[in-house]
Amino acid sequence: MDNTNKNTANTLSKFKQSTKHKGQPTLEYGKVPPQALDLENAVLGAMMLEQYAVNKVIDILQPDMFYKQAHQHIFEAIKTLFGRSEPVDIMTVNQELKKTGNLDIVGGSYYIMQLTNRIASGANIEFHARIIQQKYIQRELIRISSNIIKDAFDETTDVLDLLDKAETSLFEVAENNLRRSAVNIEDVVKEAIANIEEASKHEGNISGIPSGFHRLDNLTSGWQPSDLVILAARPGMGKTAFVLSLARNVAVDYNKSVALFSLEMSAVQLVTRLISSETEISGDKLRKGNLTTEEWSQLNTNISALNDAKLFIDDTPALSIFELRAKSRRLKSQHDIQMIIIDYLQLMSA
Incomplete structure (x- = not known):
């Protein structure tokens, strides 16, 4: 009996469940990937109820960020309608899903209707969308880490190539998900004034990095931060x-x-x-x-x-x-x- 229990435990500990949508990590040792299904329901429901909700989160989220495959298809339909400047509501989303052949996959018209019944207001939709984004980033980090671990155990893998691959993958996650938003001009004015004050402390006309070519430096004031030349x-x-x-x-x-x-x-x-x-x-x-x-x-x-x-x-x-x-x-x-x-x-x- 003890041996049977031990074998069962070993089998369960090695159990991995593959997922259907791209990029989602595997389940290992009974752990569930980070997710927020209730918030996914709330965000999609609010987007089909209120137009301002769509405007608030359409540039924050991407279809792959949703954990549930049905929600990916629904958000893709909403994004397509938004791109064509068409209204976003239960009927139009229903029609778009029917056109792409995904209506039955998401659970039919009844499931679309249920999403809107679960939400009373889209007041906190941006906050909810940020949490969905965070959960997606966590899943991506788990996926990347799992791949790195697998490659690290492979004796044929070049270590320097693995380092470059790891850095590239991590920076790709940051590049695609940590975008800058619009800022109030008051904050930008303060930053600009601080830069002017700093430039006034430099001798001559050079506020940036000198090139060593004096006539060029007189024209540019030196190479400035963030300049693309x-x-x-x-x-x-x-x-x-x-x-x-x-x-x-x-x-x-x-x-x-x-x-x-x-x-x-x-x-x-x-x-x-x-x-x-x-x-x-x-x-x-x-x-x-x-x-x-x-x-x-x-x-x-x-x-x-x-x-x-x-x-x-x-x-x-x-x-x-x-x-x-x-x-x-x-x-x-x-x-x-x-x-x-x-x-x-x-x-x-x-």
Whole structure:
């Protein structure tokens, strides 16, 4: 009898129940994934009762955020109607579900009607929607963690690839779910005034990060936080040479941390060009190693500044947006980078 109970317990402990909709984690050891079915009912019911409720939460929620598959289809129908600027109510949602062939899947017209009977008002719908979003994020984190654990036990998995995959997955969850909302202009004015006061403390006209090119700095006041600056020119006009000089000036002359992502040239090629500029020895001589004794001495003396520079070069080819974001965040946390340079944007993968 004891052995039977022990076997039964072992079987139950290993039980996993797969789910029907995409992205939902498995049930393991009797645990139920985070969910809020009552709030899902309340939100969908309120959206079919009051138009303002739709406007409040339509940009907060996505179909996959609902735990119950029927609720995913209903919200998809509401979102489709909203996108076509059509009324959202029991009848229109019913018709849209019938058109897509999902009415029977969600439980028929009776279930749609029951959703509206369970809600008296949509007064707290935004708060309820945020909770649904939080539960979805928790489920996503469980799913990602489970995948990471599974891959970590696989001896054939490359550890660095696994780290990148983990960071990318986590940042993807943050990117897709933690969006900024509209802010009151009063708060923005206060932030702008604080920035102006901070800029007034700087000497000269430079309030941002200097480029080392004085005429350019006079025009831009230095590179400002959150600025996206695109350098465009025909091939062979010196774009890479310019950004290399810029990166060198910021890292060496102003002691700021810079990240340089090179999708075309290798890190060694870029550094060789920097050495050529720093030592005033031609790149051709450096490639051939055909240096005189004086040039060797000049080389060893002048590269000391580059050795101490806070310049970080990543030459990963076909870098994706998510990989760039993950690597940049890591460099920011570890080295407090102040500038990111990408050479060049067209070589990035989607």
